[in-house]
Amino acid sequence: MTDRITPDWIALHVAPDQMTAWAMQDTQVLAHTHSPLDPSGLDQIRQDQAAFEAMVLSLGRDWDVGAQTRVLTGGLDPADYIWAGTPYRPVPCPACAETVRDIPATAFALRAIQGLSQKTPADVMSGPETTIAGFLALNPKWDGVICLPSPRCTIWAQVSAQEVVSFQTYMTGELFALLSQHSILRHAVQSNDFDETAFDTALEEALRRPEKLAARLSEIRAETLLAAPCASASRARLLGLLIGAEIAAARPYWLGTQIAIIANMDQASPYSRALTSQGAPATIADPARMTLAGLSAVHRQL
């Protein structure tokens, strides 16, 4: 028989592919757990608050959670969670908000951190602002650019004096997923290996002529037919083309400033490699640790 854990609050982070929960006592972690989210599961909790609450309770099934337990969460994008309704905060604004939104809930006391919006160019984020807040809580004097790659998109955020000044989202992760899983290229790029040389060559080509993306994609297929490269080279080439175009477009963000990449190593590595090739080395930070630090920082302010 195991001892039940009684958190005085729960830190929760909802990403499009995973939900993570930490059982907290003040800023100390008593336990943590996470669960992958597949697209249908994600759709369900976005549309049905009861399903969301049930999933949180299931994550914390070894914890004592009651109607009074405070659950502080980031990532409830008002665009996606039809029951959440948390408005965005327009940038420039502090990464770490002093206000959160109480969302009526039955299983626990739910509070949501507000995402950020930008008018021009139009952009929104919900979840990454908490990760940024954590990085700035741990690095309070840090100014520069934070790059947050994820399987769906990559966000570049300019931060100064603890504020998010501006940000821009690139749909690079989703383009890679669509092309590698659903396009005519899908058979050519099935590999778990990473060919660094092919990545570097494609990166260089994309940085030089980023507008040629649709032609280079077509070349990947033609090369498969005419020269039969290995799939690991074609896959790395696809990633290099997409990240190269992004790095070219985001140059005004990263040029001549400090850069931090917050992502798991498999997501962070190609960005780090690409930036290093441009003479712009980046610090890599762990996303779970930063997100928890962000949730804790918000909790302390409340």
Add this chain to the structure above:
Amino acid sequence: MTDRITPDWIALHVAPDQMTAWAMQDTQVLAHTHSPLDPSGLDQIRQDQAAFEAMVLSLGRDWDVGAQTRVLTGGLDPADYIWAGTPYRPVPCPACAETVRDIPATAFALRAIQGLSQKTPADVMSGPETTIAGFLALNPKWDGVICLPSPRCTIWAQVSAQEVVSFQTYMTGELFALLSQHSILRHAVQSNDFDETAFDTALEEALRRPEKLAARLSEIRAETLLAAPCASASRARLLGLLIGAEIAAARPYWLGTQIAIIANMDQASPYSRALTSQGAPATIADPARMTLAGLSAVHRQL
């Protein structure tokens, strides 16, 4: 009771989305028919020659077709049709080949036109070379650039003295299909209308900063959340961004030369509009008519 048609040969064109057959007497069309190809039907005829022959017979079910009937076809890409094995012809070479390949078949006498390949940049086409050959048969003194948009890809071919000198394929059609049907943008772009102003604005943005594609795609979603544009504007914006990047990349092809677009009007119009905005007006030609002219030209040479 209808009179049976007895073609002395059949002109056949296989595109990824449609198969078209003409019952011919020399260069005269006795009848024509076509059938859409869905992805599973296409997969089947690519892997199974008997299924292919059955589909041709079904297309010509009102025609007298026997083992001696010659069927001349374009579009049997050796990369896709595992039973076809027709090699490519490397460019530069005449658009209209004097040699075709006999493919052993049981239902009729099958002859395939060879597609074209290019070593650098790596590229292949199978089917469009017949359409180009038809355009050049009808316009024998024509030099310039031929643009062939299709739902899957767009080919730009430089032709001179009846030869295809070079060509480049852009995966623009497939990117548009993936993004409008399978991406996070799919709900934002569901419309059958075309917003010319939104197209022109996106085209101009993409021509100026083509590397920003992945950021502009993300903006389409954010604009939907923050400004609620109508879906026809978002859809035209998506198309304008993709075609704008392509037009920017293909500039060495179209700048300062005659241009012909061979495509149905719905495919040709946005390209024509984009090129006209750059001071490069294009002639638009009917693809079925050009393809039949190409098949007839090859038939006459045999």
